[in-house]
Amino acid sequence: MTRFFVRFMPCMVGMLLASMTGIAAAQGPGIVIQRDGVAITTADLESELSRMAPEMRQAMLGKPDDMGRMSSNLLMRRVLAKQAEEAGVDKDMVNQATLRIVADRVLSDMQLARIDEKVKLDDKVLTERALSLYKADSKRFERPQEVRIRHILLANGSGTKEQAEQLLLELRNGADFEKLAKEKSNDPGSAAKGGDLGFFAAGRMVKSFEDAAFALKKPGELSGVVESQFGFHILQLMEIREASVQSFDEVKDTLKAEVLAKLTQDARIAEGRRIMEKAQPKPEVLQAFIEAQLAKSAAK
Numbered sequence: 001m002t003r004f005f006v007r008f009m010p011c012m013v014g015m016l017l018a019s020m021t022g023i024a025a026a027q028g029p030g031i032v033i034q035r036d037g038v039a040i041t042t043a044d045l046e047s048e049l050s051r052m053a054p055e056m057r058q059a060m061l062g063k064p065d066d067m068g069r070m071s072s073n074l075l076m077r078r079v080l081a082k083q084a085e086e087a088g089v090d091k092d093m094v095n096q097a098t099l100r101i102v103a104d105r106v107l108s109d110m111q112l113a114r115i116d117e118k119v120k121l122d123d124k125v126l127t128e129r130a131l132s133l134y135k136a137d138s139k140r141f142e143r144p145q146e147v148r149i150r151h152i153l154l155a156n157g158s159g160t161k162e163q164a165e166q167l168l169l170e171l172r173n174g175a176d177f178e179k180l181a182k183e184k185s186n187d188p189g190s191a192a193k194g195g196d197l198g199f200f201a202a203g204r205m206v207k208s209f210e211d212a213a214f215a216l217k218k219p220g221e222l223s224g225v226v227e228s229q230f231g232f233h234i235l236q237l238m239e240i241r242e243a244s245v246q247s248f249d250e251v252k253d254t255l256k257a258e259v260l261a262k263l264t265q266d267a268r269i270a271e272g273r274r275i276m277e278k279a280q281p282k283p284e285v286l287q288a289f290i291e292a293q294l295a296k297s298a299a300k
Contacts, residue, residue, distance in 0.1 A: 112268060149237060172222065199241055209228050
């Protein structure tokens with residue numbers, strides 16, 4: 001039983017709100033489980049499911065046994081809440097404040113969702129604004145030239161330049177680069193992938209390595225032995241991705257999300273400022289509270 005209570009410790013907001021407002025458990029055809037006048041309804045289940053990610057919610061709905069356990073767990077917590085009320089636990093000043101704060105968080109999130117809903121745009125207008133954003137900052141969508149390189153590294157202390165030159169000779173005579181990289185390379189991150197480093201743009205690698213990489217022009221072309229602070233490298237060009245500009249269609253969804261995020265952020269900030277305009281701070285009360293708490297801590 002102890003493990004049960006620990007597992008289901010996350011607060012059930014619906015229960016807290018009900019205990020604060022004194023609303024009796026709902027009765028009627030929506031009840032899925034009840035005990036001694038305490039009930040869990042389909043609305044309670046919907047509330048619990050709404051806090052889950054869509055894929056988790058679908059998985060739960062596909063498992064009647066799990067839904068039954070959810071109902072039972074909600075009932076147990078609601079019964080415990082009723083017991084707490086009957087014992088007068090909710091009459092304690094700090095406990096009342098805790099309940100109020102939890103309710104504030106839930107209700108304020110609901111109100112923020114309403115504010116967000118008010119600034120939503122239909123898809124046509126949202127797309128038009130996203131296009132304006134795209135046109136206003138076209139440089140943002142420029143992609144530099146990238147090269148895809150694989151390499152063999154003989155790390156400092158693990159190989160000499162002469163050994164690297166011998167490997168290069170083998171490669172120029174037709175040895176399989178991927179096989180040699182797996183056998184000889186001291187770069188653990190790429191050796192297992194045949195030396196493949198993936199695509200990278202200028203400015204990502206140490207200078208000697210980068211200069212050699214971008215000097216290669218044709219897929220399959222080999223570099224000479226390149227020295228860096230890591231040791232000796234042999235590079236092979238796999239692919240070149242030329243510089244380009246992402247099309248609007250490629251970034252449209254990202255920009256639409258940005259436009260919507262900016263609208264909701266601005267609306268929330270405006271509401272926050274409106275609320276705080278008439279706020280009346282009491283710094284002397286706050287300072288007295290801080291001092292009292294510090295004194296309490298020091299006395300322990």
